Amino acid sequence: MKKDQITTPALLVDLDAMESNLHCMAAFFRDRACKLRPHFKNHKTPLLALKQVRAGAIGMTCATVREAEILVSHGIGSILIANEIAGDTKAEWLADLSRHASMIVAVDNRGAAADLARAQRDRKTQIEVVIDIDIGLNRCGTQAGEPALDLARFALSEGLKVRGIMGYDGHLQGVAKSPERDELIRQGSKALVDSAALFERAGIPVSIVSTGGTGTHAISGDYPGITEIQAGSYLLMDTIYVNRGAPFQRSLTVLATVISVKESGHAVLDCGVKAISGERGLPTLKDAPGAQLTALHAEHALIKPEPDSRVKLEVGEKVELWANYSDATVNLHSHFYGVRNGQVEEVYRIEH
């Protein structure tokens, strides 16, 4: 099947670019003590997770119990939920999954830890936890040092297995590389490693110190004591990361069709916010010099020719858009079309 025969709007991954990203990241971790546990929330695609594990990843990171369930059902044996779990029956759901894989989950408060402990007792399973430390994102996470140790002791007293520590520096992922940024990344890694040393001195063995993303992996991955990196976006890449000098290529686009053209050259695509996220700014056109995207509606994108452009899009023509925000864009689709040299080579199912 040729790329242009795909019914639009559709999610495409450029296989050459995606494989280059896969191997570039795998090469970085090949001879390092620190390992890669890629974040599943970015692509939510089991076949891509399996490619990442075959390339050397030690397991997968994810954000929700549902994502962990998808990974378990595809044979991934070690899963870190790098997020807090609370409410309804999520702790029981997680306990049930821990029969099938090593299930490690972040905790940052006693209530959630007590719920997890109750669920593992009820279900007669073993849940593993990492203490989540806020290293500057100001989202989830307890404080480094004594508060983290206090929570680890509580988790142990409840019967949970404490594997170590995590902290996510999401606030630094999209920041351009500079000595100041690199120093902030190291400070975050240091807070985690210092807390791990405190755990060890208190007799709590630490086998996991997890942090980092696509924008910060190279600094944290070299910081002594960090054992694994949670990067996910590197495979598909967001425009925001490309513009920050990350060594990966964008591989994710949305294919759309021109459905209407005005005399002025203004064109309309069959692709709005239901098919491509505008949450972090408007998408851009991949191969249409002389035109730019000016607005996203629910079902439409509006394209305006640049002032001196002679390019005129035609009704029925296919156009590719760079996705600015891969997490939110993948979330809108059920399939990826893997494309090389204009041909569809593979179709991947995205799981929700």
Place this chain on the structure above:
Amino acid sequence: MKKDQITTPALLVDLDAMESNLHCMAAFFRDRACKLRPHFKNHKTPLLALKQVRAGAIGMTCATVREAEILVSHGIGSILIANEIAGDTKAEWLADLSRHASMIVAVDNRGAAADLARAQRDRKTQIEVVIDIDIGLNRCGTQAGEPALDLARFALSEGLKVRGIMGYDGHLQGVAKSPERDELIRQGSKALVDSAALFERAGIPVSIVSTGGTGTHAISGDYPGITEIQAGSYLLMDTIYVNRGAPFQRSLTVLATVISVKESGHAVLDCGVKAISGERGLPTLKDAPGAQLTALHAEHALIKPEPDSRVKLEVGEKVELWANYSDATVNLHSHFYGVRNGQVEEVYRIEH
């Protein structure tokens, strides 16, 4: 099942509010010449479409061939695709659907009309069209008057059945009511009705003149010659329309769980842009006076207490968020939970 037992994040519809909206809109059209053909793209939920038809709607409007397919498969007999169709095999897909229902589709250019005509010849079916006229949205649509008539004649010469005219005043839907706004709505309706008269004088019978949305239905629905209104959002309602004085109530919320709370009272919900759209601004909290939503990440919402608030959310607590943009929020979910008095009464499947 109680509302608080639903696994989060989840999409809720308040049944009292939704039914009130359903009956309020049905009452408006009951004794009018103009009728309601609600837009399916808003809720994408066959059971809600069937409620709308039972309440008096003459069929459904939709935006894509896939939505038309869903409606056909649920027994809706008359469907208007109020959008242009172009590229790949969409014309053939549409022609195949026209064996099962009256399929009416918007056209604004000769190329797309020729494609539809070719598909209906190949498939030996009958596709019906309305000429789409741009009445100020500056998106799709040809010009009123002679250009519209010229396209109608072309469509007829190709063997398509021309049913009439449509034009969507999307640019006026969110504008606060004023004499100037009402006059702009009437001008749009007049352009459509005048073009319809031109068609009739040229010997082309017009049975459909479709326009309007939730924000403009009351003006266009009273304009002589407008035969049907495409309003969709009225059932669930967007915050933007509520703030513009529409006579409907918001019925759509997303249920989320507090997963982390800091000493400062800052809280984190398990609900980000993958579960509630931020495309038209941040969602707001439904029943949490003293706190406001300050940011949406991929999987999280951040909540900040107001300066003098004594409210403190607790981990595990459930919170409801008003969806600012119902189209884009519904698109993120597979089910609606219909809730009344804190109990789940119905579960609706959303089709994609």
